[in-house]
């Protein structure tokens with residue numbers, strides 16, 4: 328199988344496996360796992376924040392941000408197709424007791440004036456706007472890089488009203504690789520940042536959330552409440568450290584493979600790539616084949632290629648460390664065969 332469903336399917340490298348084997352470990356709930364501490368310090372330094380927290384997943388990191396920034400009854404402003412809103416089981420409502428309010432963006436970028444218009448005035452009828460969430464790169468927008476300028480403009484509005492901004496940077500290092508802008512620059516346009524170690528960076532488990540020391544101290548308590556206080560966590564933190572320090576540079580290869588995949592698919596009759604390909608995600612519209620995404624994917628699976636539905640007629644392909652250019656060429660051949668046969 329050539330697995331292009333997600334970059335989450337990447338398996339740990341030999342260096343990560345060795346690091347997990349060699350690690351000393353201690354009890355991280357007592358703050359005694361030196362590998363976790365090293366990972367958190369390194370992440371905080373790289374992002375230019377005071378402190379960081381190792382969490383089990385991106386979802387947990389985002390939810391800890393909502394729980395720590397907000398009070399029950401608050402409203403959270405999110406771009407309409409963000410992960411936090413679409414793909415986290417309404418956790419922010421179920422756990423933090425907040426309601427989301429969506430703002431339609433363009434390729435993942437919210438108009439700062441739309442954000443301003445959505446901020447609630449102080450009135451007995453209204454919830455308080457407790458948090459603004461920005462996603463970069465934007466998954467549903469096809470891995471789009473949200474510009475630093477847009478992030479700055481949104482952050483300016485937020486600061487004017489004293490509202491914290493959380494950056495869901497699950498794939499932030501893809502934005503870094505694509506734009507050449509440093510991770511610290513992106514992180515400077517948000518109060519807190521979550522990024523995944525377990526996607527394109529290849530770690531088996533884990534995400535990081537960064538912010539002020541005061542925020543992280545409160546976030547640590549929320550992590551414990553959520554059952555996320557881990558004991559000898561060095562066995563996963565050490566591979567995470569390898570991911571953070573050795574794997575960011577190779578994301579450009581995934582982006583080249585994605586562009587190659589997109590260019591090849593665009594030459595196939597009946598298939599159309601939706602939007603430009605900024606990073607490692609390629610959205611393909613299969614409507615002109617007369618197929619729904621599910622049917623196309625079922626045919627593709629028979630040919631040994633996996634992808635996921637991303638709308639009625641849209642299929643998402645994600646390139647990653649475990650697929651080579653040769654795999655991509657084979658996948659294109661299989662896609663081509665299907666488009667002929669239907």
Ligand SMILES: *Cc1c(COP(=O)(O)O)cnc(C)c1O
Pocket residue numbers: 383384385386387389410411462464465466495497498523525534
């Ligand atoms: C994957 C993803 C998450 C969640 O990460 P998990 O580790 O799968 O919980 C959050 N936000 C975005 C944008 C993602 O792509």
